[in-house]
Amino acid sequence: MGSPQEGPWLDDAAGRLIRPYTVSGGRTQPTAALDLLSMVMATGTAPQPHMGPEHSLALGLCDGPTSVAEIAAHLRLPAVVTKVLLSDLVDCGALTARAPRFHANPTDRSLLEAVLDGLRQRL
Numbered sequence: 001m002g003s004p005q006e007g008p009w010l011d012d013a014a015g016r017l018i019r020p021y022t023v024s025g026g027r028t029q030p031t032a033a034l035d036l037l038s039m040v041m042a043t044g045t046a047p048q049p050h051m052g053p054e055h056s057l058a059l060g061l062c063d064g065p066t067s068v069a070e071i072a073a074h075l076r077l078p079a080v081v082t083k084v085l086l087s088d089l090v091d092c093g094a095l096t097a098r099a100p101r102f103h104a105n106p107t108d109r110s111l112l113e114a115v116l117d118g119l120r121q122r123l
Contacts, residue, residue: 030087036069036079037100040086045093058085059094067100 034040042062047055054075061071072082089095 030080030083032083032087032090032097033099034068034083034086034090034097035100036067036072038068038097039065039100040068040071040090040095040097041065043094043096047089047094048092051088051092054085055089058082059089062095 040062042059047059057075058071061074068082068086072079075082090097
């Protein structure tokens with residue numbers, strides 16, 4: 001079976017043993033408004049008993065503010081499945097979520113130039 005850090009639903013040879021849509025109960029729409037940059041954080045409230053092991057794994061990754069994208073990467077689940085799991089946890093009060101903070105002008109020229117300079121230095 002898979003290594004302990006991969007969780008119980010992965011196998012080294014076979015890969016994922018349970019399809020992602022099974023993890024979310026076939027749901028594809030989260031009830032909470034989350035995007036990949038949304039930050040979620042555990043509240044200290046326990047998840048509901050009927051929630052699966054993936055909910056517990058996701059909650060365990062949220063000791064501090066963590067992005068939805070980061071949680072999806074750690075869980076090795078598609079973003080939409082991760083959003084459904086996290087929205088379940090938000091709905092039961094186990095997580096709080098906040099929208100990503102953007103600068104007043106997300107297309108700030110100096111920021112874009114700094115990114116471009118950094119990319120040029122890497123080439």
